[in-house]
Amino acid sequence: MSYSFLRQHLSEYGSFSDEASEVVQAHFTERQYRRREIMIRQGERVTTCYFIVSGLVKLVYTDDSGKDHIVSFAREGWWESDFAAFFGHTGASMSLITLEPTKALTLSNTSYRTLCHEVPGFGQFALEKAHRGFIGAQQRILSLLTTSAKERYQRLIQNDPQLLQRVSKTQLAAYLGVSRETLSRLQL
Template identity: 35%
Template sequence: MEKLRKHIEEIVAVTDEEFAYIQTFFSTKRVKKHQYLIQDGDQANFEYLILSGIFRMFYLDSDGKEHIVQFAGENWWMADYQAYFKERKATLHITCMEDAEILCLTLQGRETLAAEMHKMEHFFRAKLTNGYIAQQRRIISLLSGNPQQRYEEFAQLYPHLIQQIPKKYIAEYLGVSRETLSRLYSANKNS
């Protein structure tokens, strides 16, 4: 739980007593590579904080084509937020890409923490705001950036993920073919 405290204290300071209370709302879970946290149609009961490992969130269209919405690594939060906050069934899939450890937080726990501790309300709002900004940046990049620009932005923002995630998934995330990604990767490496 020390990772959780450090993560929270990047935004707000908490006392030992406050943290002892905060941690009671979280449960720890170990996840194996290829294991799903959630699939389309499941109840989205948790928001997840990744302590270690990498996850892939994706949508399957009616043709069975996978569209990657997000990757999440250490200290990132992840959920099918539409399902989580609206207490509906999931429309997204979240799968583990390497053995991982996560913390799970229910919506009720999140709401209780936010209502009882202004510090945690501020923390959650800051995390959601940062997530929203990242999603907006991604949408704009997909709408207006060419493949080279999208690759360079991804490499700049997430240099550790370039090495850890299979190229096939990075290509899907960027909306390019595997061959195009290989050319972009080679061109970037040689420059």
């Protein structure tokens, strides 16, 4: 099931032969994670990125005072990692934590580079995913800088109503950049 989901995901961005798909699949490892399991720990070296097959994870930055700032949520069909650390071969500035039991296909940095060089179309696929990620990140930053908490909440309800059913109010507040109390007022 996991690898067929990956194959389907790849086919949405280009045509991969059966042989190429098998080569790609051979570079991934399937992993199961329990709820609240740390996939990437802030400060530790990052050598893996994750394709989420099932479940939900959060990418979170914990500041010096211990406050969590949720950078993103990733669910089925999404890729996640601390990409600056993954590509820069450095320690993570953020943690990746499961919010639900999660099944992921892991891809090492070495395998990622191998696939980009050796499998026709994989590099283009990775570039397309990166472009979409950059665009999403820029839109999120602009939203945090230029819209009110109420507007961000309404936009989330409009664009991603299922997320509201899968995350706690505390985590939702951390993602929106508001206090739990402010979120409660917005939900009235």
